[in-house]
Amino acid sequence: MEYVCELKNISKRFHTINNETKAIEDLSFKVKKGEIVSIVGPSGSGKSTVLSLLAGLEEPSEGEVTVNTNSIGFMFQKDQLYEWRNIYKNCLIGLEIKHMDTEENKNKVLEMLKKYGLYNFRNHYPSQLSGGMRQRAALVRTLAIEPDLLLLDEPFSALDYQTRLSVGNEVGEILRKEKITTVLVTHDIPEAVSMSDRVIVFTERPAKIKSEYDINFKECQGERTPMKCRNTLEFGEYFRQIWRDLDVEKE
Structure with a gap:
């Protein structure tokens, strides 16, 4: 096992x-x-x-x-989205920190935004989204780095x-x-x-x-x-x- x-x-x-x-x-x-x-x-x-x-x-x-x-991906009680970055750019933060923000990975983020119903809101800012949508964006940001845990x-x-x-x-x-x-x-x-x-x-x-x-x-x-x-x-x-x-x- x-x-x-x-x-x-x-x-x-x-x-x-x-x-x-x-x-x-x-x-x-x-x-x-x-x-x-x-x-x-x-x-x-x-x-x-x-x-x-x-x-x-x-x-x-x-x-x-x-x-x-x-x-390892860590998701907290609050979504921790940056209000001055749009949803797409918020979802790239983990990739940027890990120097993994390649075009291939950026495209994967766009695909996840489509998959989880956020693509049409990718250029919106966190304050323009509902609490549930913000939390889904936080999940996309976390999953973008492809965590094993x-x-x-x-x-x-x-x-x-x-x-x-x-x-x-x-x-x-x-x-x-x-x-x-x-x-x-x-x-x-x-x-x-x-x-x-x-x-x-x-x-x-x-x-x-x-x-x-x-x-x-x-x-x-x-x-x-x-x-x-x-x-x-x-x-x-x-x-x-x-x-x-x-x-x-x-x-």
Whole structure:
């Protein structure tokens, strides 16, 4: 089995002048190539810290982080689009930073804009687009560098509920069709269940793995989309199990 990344016996502590906060304690898991894994857990339980460790933005206090690629895409809660650049030029930023802005790659960006319904808005500025369209543009910008590992930190949380459902469904379809290895951090259990192959549930800080679920939808054979998964009996059962795990943490 080919793994794109692995956390092995990871602990992470943050220090201030007055005290020490342990965010993660003895955490281990692997992510297979092409797998979509969601992490859910209480607020402040170290979920985003895990993404920072995988991206190399943080170093573990103990343990080992292995990422078998140098091509990592990171998508944050806010779309981080530059208001003074049009949508097409926003989508080229990653390529420019990596000195990959060849004509071939620029044409690939144009094709993605067509594919994801943004081509006619390529010369518009972010302020002229809806929240969902902005988030799709941020995804195109991230995918333009062809990442082997995609890290998503609450990427839809700034959207209203209806837009969040629509964009989440679109992004879920894209990730599955492109077979992009993905780690998604979210507070939204339905989002995690409908989009993922596996859901990892964290405990309160310091984070450990409380439970783990392989997500299989027998009712969604063939073309699986987040929206189709939400309309199955299996979806409700996964939701109840994960909700119970998280609710126990509050007791």
